[in-house]
Amino acid sequence: KAGVTQTPRYLIKTRGQQVTLSCSPISGHRSVSWYQQTPGQGLQFLFEYFSETQRNKGNFPGRFSGRQFSNSRSEMNVSTLELGDSALYLCASSSGGVIETSTDTQYFGPGTRLTVL
Amino acid sequence: AQSVTQLGSHVSVSEGALVLLRCNYSSSVPPYLFWYVQYPNQGLQLLLKYTSAATLVKGINGFEAEFKKSETSFHLTKPSAHMSDAAEYFCAVSVLNTDKLIFGTGTRLQVFP
Numbered sequence: 001k002a003g004v005t006q007t008p009r010y011l012i013k014t015r016g017q018q019v020t021l022s023c024s025p026i027s028g029h030r031s032v033s034w035y036q037q038t039p040g041q042g043l044q045f046l047f048e049y050f051s052e053t054q055r056n057k058g059n060f061p062g063r064f065s066g067r068q069f070s071n072s073r074s075e076m077n078v079s080t081l082e083l084g085d086s087a088l089y090l091c092a093s094s095s096g097g098v099i100e101t102s103t104d105t106q107y108f109g110p111g112t113r114l115t116v117l
Numbered sequence: 118a119q120s121v122t123q124l125g126s127h128v129s130v131s132e133g134a135l136v137l138l139r140c141n142y143s144s145s146v147p148p149y150l151f152w153y154v155q156y157p158n159q160g161l162q163l164l165l166k167y168t169s170a171a172t173l174v175k176g177i178n179g180f181e182a183e184f185k186k187s188e189t190s191f192h193l194t195k196p197s198a199h200m201s202d203a204a205e206y207f208c209a210v211s212v213l214n215t216d217k218l219i220f221g222t223g224t225r226l227q228v229f230p
Contacts, residue, residue: 043220
């Protein structure tokens with residue numbers, strides 16, 4: 001099975017612009033989660049989508065949004081970019097449902113490194 | 118609220134030595150715990166997970182972790198370090214009935230020849 005893929009891998013933007021990141025989950029996985037990784041704040045949960053619905057949301061401003069398509073692919077959008085948005089954005093997929101089943105593990109993609117100048 | 122604490126942001130060992138990376142958790146309910154590894158410029162790779170089936174969990178690459186409820190710990194160990202183990206390691210706990218993971222701050226493992 002192919003793993004989680006994220007595009008693009010690297011992105012450079014300037015303050016005030018907006019950006020869209022894409023994530024394709026493992027085939028058959030219905031849940032996609034997004035995380036932000038920075039040296040200062042570490043790994044922080046952004047949001048999770050399951051069957052095209054946002055199921056959980058982290059503590060990020062409204063500039064951060066996402067969506068999921070019927071084929072489970074997900075996009076994340078950041079509007080009005082700030083310097084502090086520079087980070088590695090990681091996408092993870094799982095089969096979905098509740099995590100009580102031992103097979104329901106999150107698998108991460110390689111990430112998109114966003115640099116805001 | 119659930120959380121994890123990783124003691125030691127950097128750990129250095131010699132090749133062939135024991136690796137011990139510490140993780141303590143806080144949870145009001147039985148937790149589901151994970152260890153992930155991140156190599157430079159890559160995403161996170163799952164090493165192992167605890168979901169209450171067995172307290173000693175074996176993972177990939179020779180790593181294992183033991184869940185100790187009395188100590189609220191889930192330390193990661195490997196009997197003999199290899200140069201290729203040099204990476205950053207993250208302990209995480211899942212929020213009950215969700216896919217949301219709460220990560221520790223990470224421990225960077227250096228392996229010297």
